[in-house]
Amino acid sequence: MGIFKDIKALITGMGITTKHLGRHAITLQYPEEKWTMPERSRGIVVLLSDKETGDLNCTGCLLCMKACPTAAIFVDAPRGEDKKRVLKAFVVDNTLCCFCGLCEEACNFSALKMAGMYELSTDDKSTLIWDMKKLQLMGKDVPYEDTRKKKPVKKPAVPAPTPSENIVNSKTKTDDEQTAPTETKSEDKTDSPKDDKE
Numbered sequence: 001m002g003i004f005k006d007i008k009a010l011i012t013g014m015g016i017t018t019k020h021l022g023r024h025a026i027t028l029q030y031p032e033e034k035w036t037m038p039e040r041s042r043g044i045v046v047l048l049s050d051k052e053t054g055d056l057n058c059t060g061c062l063l064c065m066k067a068c069p070t071a072a073i074f075v076d077a078p079r080g081e082d083k084k085r086v087l088k089a090f091v092v093d094n095t096l097c098c099f100c101g102l103c104e105e106a107c108n109f110s111a112l113k114m115a116g117m118y119e120l121s122t123d124d125k126s127t128l129i130w131d132m133k134k135l136q137l138m139g140k141d142v143p144y145e146d147t148r149k150k151k152p153v154k155k156p157a158v159p160a161p162t163p164s165e166n167i168v169n170s171k172t173k174t175d176d177e178q179t180a181p182t183e184t185k186s187e188d189k190t191d192s193p194k195d196d197k198e
């Protein structure tokens, strides 16, 4: 029985080899040719900006910082007078990052993504600590799906006109109505004699 199994495996293997014989080689001639990373690949952490305003989507909620197992993220976002967080600093130390993607999963505001980028090697470790500006710049052209629920813009409430304003408005309306036809009449009058003379 064992021998038949081996022969079957051999034939299967040979079949796969023959299938690839006539195909074009898939080896990339790096660095002349570069591979586009798949959409969901975990390359490097970048910050995402709003597609309309260009502002960072980050609300400074600190969830990514708390989720990071290697303490590679530092977020400084103290609360302002209105109790809202103000994002002052966002730093990612790429020398500590293990590319686990937990920060991206923790973020509820489409503010952070592991972009499919590579070729970031350097001999100066200090250049791998990215601040908010660098993170925003790196994430500028990174495509992403905006899952935030935007609140509709509230129109400022218009105060109801007072009774005195109502009277003024109605007066001005009637004045306009009275003056409008007389102006057109006078125009007609001035035009007509001239035309006659000509």
Ligand code: SF4
Residues within 6 Å of the ligand: 045, 067, 068, 069, 070, 071, 072, 073, 092, 096, 097, 098, 099, 100, 101, 102, 103, 104
């Ligand atoms: S990918 Fe993982 S290790 Fe890297 S910053 Fe995000 S949570 Fe931290």
Ligand code: SF4
Residues within 6 Å of the ligand: 057, 058, 059, 060, 061, 062, 063, 064, 065, 075, 106, 107, 108, 109, 111, 112
């Ligand atoms: S990137 Fe996301 S999770 Fe991290 S602080 Fe900003 S909004 Fe919060």
